[in-house]
Amino acid sequence: MESNSSTDPNSSGVPGSDAGADSVLKNVLADFLRTACETTLQRIQNVNGMTAREVLEAGASLERVMGEARAHVDKSRTALSKAAGGDGRDGLRELARRQSEAIRAYLGDSQRLIEEQEAMAKQSQAGSEKIGHLATIIEGIATQAKLLALNARIEAARLGTRGEALSVIASEMVRFSKEVGAANGAISEIAESICRDLPRVAAHASKLRESTERFSGRINGELDEIRDAGDALEQVLSAAMSDGDEAAQRIVSHAYAALSHLQFQDACAQHLLSIDAVLKEILERVPAAVEQNRPELLSGDALQAVNRNLNLNAGDVSIFETSEASKASDTMDESGGLVMF
Amino acid sequence: MGKKVLVIDDSATVRQQVRTALALGGFDVLEASDGAEGVERIKQHGDLTAVVCDVNMPRMNGLELLETVAKDPTRSKLPILMLTTEGQAEMVQRAKAAGAKGWMLKPFKAELLVMTVKKLTGSA
Numbered sequence: 001m002e003s004n005s006s007t008d009p010n011s012s013g014v015p016g017s018d019a020g021a022d023s024v025l026k027n028v029l030a031d032f033l034r035t036a037c038e039t040t041l042q043r044i045q046n047v048n049g050m051t052a053r054e055v056l057e058a059g060a061s062l063e064r065v066m067g068e069a070r071a072h073v074d075k076s077r078t079a080l081s082k083a084a085g086g087d088g089r090d091g092l093r094e095l096a097r098r099q100s101e102a103i104r105a106y107l108g109d110s111q112r113l114i115e116e117q118e119a120m121a122k123q124s125q126a127g128s129e130k131i132g133h134l135a136t137i138i139e140g141i142a143t144q145a146k147l148l149a150l151n152a153r154i155e156a157a158r159l160g161t162r163g164e165a166l167s168v169i170a171s172e173m174v175r176f177s178k179e180v181g182a183a184n185g186a187i188s189e190i191a192e193s194i195c196r197d198l199p200r201v202a203a204h205a206s207k208l209r210e211s212t213e214r215f216s217g218r219i220n221g222e223l224d225e226i227r228d229a230g231d232a233l234e235q236v237l238s239a240a241m242s243d244g245d246e247a248a249q250r251i252v253s254h255a256y257a258a259l260s261h262l263q264f265q266d267a268c269a270q271h272l273l274s275i276d277a278v279l280k281e282i283l284e285r286v287p288a289a290v291e292q293n294r295p296e297l298l299s300g301d302a303l304q305a306v307n308r309n310l311n312l313n314a315g316d317v318s319i320f321e322t323s324e325a326s327k328a329s330d331t332m333d334e335s336g337g338l339v340m341f
Numbered sequence: 342m343g344k345k346v347l348v349i350d351d352s353a354t355v356r357q358q359v360r361t362a363l364a365l366g367g368f369d370v371l372e373a374s375d376g377a378e379g380v381e382r383i384k385q386h387g388d389l390t391a392v393v394c395d396v397n398m399p400r401m402n403g404l405e406l407l408e409t410v411a412k413d414p415t416r417s418k419l420p421i422l423m424l425t426t427e428g429q430a431e432m433v434q435r436a437k438a439a440g441a442k443g444w445m446l447k448p449f450k451a452e453l454l455v456m457t458v459k460k461l462t463g464s465a
Contacts, residue, residue, distance in 0.1 A: 052354055056354055062361060066364075255451075259358045259362050262354070262358055263355070266354055338443065339433065340443045341441060341442055
């Protein structure tokens with residue numbers, strides 16, 4: 001800023017005189033102070049603007065980091081929850097348990113059916129043997145009938161014409177005994193065939209049962225392993241979800257701390273604004289004191305008045321000290337400067 | 342969607358820090374840069390559950406906002422937390438008389454702010 005000492009019509013300075021030199025010096029001093037204050041004010045504004053921009057950028061970065069972290073945690077949790085089950089879905093452990101139960105139930109049913117088949121084959125064999133025995137009896141009956149027919153024929157021949165009816169009966173009995181013998185022979189063959197085949201059926205059923213039992217033994221062991229693996233997996237998933245939740249809480253806690261620290265800029269800005277207020281007072285008072293020749297404007301009392309204004313005016317530096325502010329109100333909570341009504 | 346909270350502060354950095362902290366706490370945050378804009382936001386958003394408000398702001402300060410909101414029977418129950426560098430007892434008492442629910446000093450602890458807003462909104 002240019003000095004106006006040489007153009008000031010009210011200047012009492014006379015070149016070469018002490019009073020004139022004193023006046024010039026005052027004016028130069030006033031100009032110097034004005035320039036210094038204006039430069040400092042500009043710097044303060046620059047610093048405030050710069051730090052505000054940088055803190056906003058840091059805050060925006062923190063928001064992005066938190067967004068990424070939260071998205072990652074949510075994604076992991078969703079995946080883990082899906083694997084562990086929930087929201088109406090079955091987890092891996094539940095699926096393994098259900099599959100194990102289904103396989104065990106199927107194997108149990110198969111074994112039961114095979115055992116029933118074995119029992120039925122044995123019963124059928126016994127029945128066939130009984131049929132064979134009955135066939136022997138029937139064969140004996142047929143032989144007896146044949147003998148009876150032979151005797152009847154002999155008796156009919158002995159009776160002559162009177163024995164004709166008996167002769168017819170004897171012929172029918174012979175035919176009957178032949179038919180019974182033929183039928184009995186067929187039954188015997190079938191019974192023998194069944195008796196030959198049933199042991200093979202029983203043997204197959206027995207082999208199938210043994211095979212199923214071996215398979216059950218092996219698969220039961222594996223199903224137990226699957227169940228144990230499911231339990232272990234659930235524990236791992238549960239621990240991973242718990243770890244994730246704890247990590248998310250720690251991340252939020254760190255973010256809260258970072259946000260608390262970032263407020264240094266606002267605090268600094270308020271302090272700088274208070275310097276700004278002091279400089280504005282200097283800018284008003286120094287030129288006035290020089291021009292009006294009123295040194296009292298720059299007295300210690302005047303400075304104290306400025307300081308009092310700083311204390312009382314809203315947003316100035318003294319009330320920015322949290323501890324001082326807390327003391328200023330006896331209703332203020334000592335921890336964290338919070339009071340709830 | 343979280344509960345909706347309005348933060349009113351003329352400092353962009355403070356608004357950002359309050360917004361981030363409350364968002365981490367599960368809130369949806371609206372912003373206003375002075376009391377007059379804050380009053381407009383309160384009128385526009387009937388679903389607001391709380392307001393975090395600075396005291397010293399251009400156009401309309403936080404205490405004037407409190408007194409304006411208190412006159413509106415539809416919004417007079419809206420919980421308002423003052424967040425300020427001010428700590429003078431007379432200001433605190435004036436805010437209390439005008440219906441403020443709390444007074445928190447800057448610099449604030451983000452976690453404490455979130456806990457306080459949760460308490461005010463019945464989320465704690």
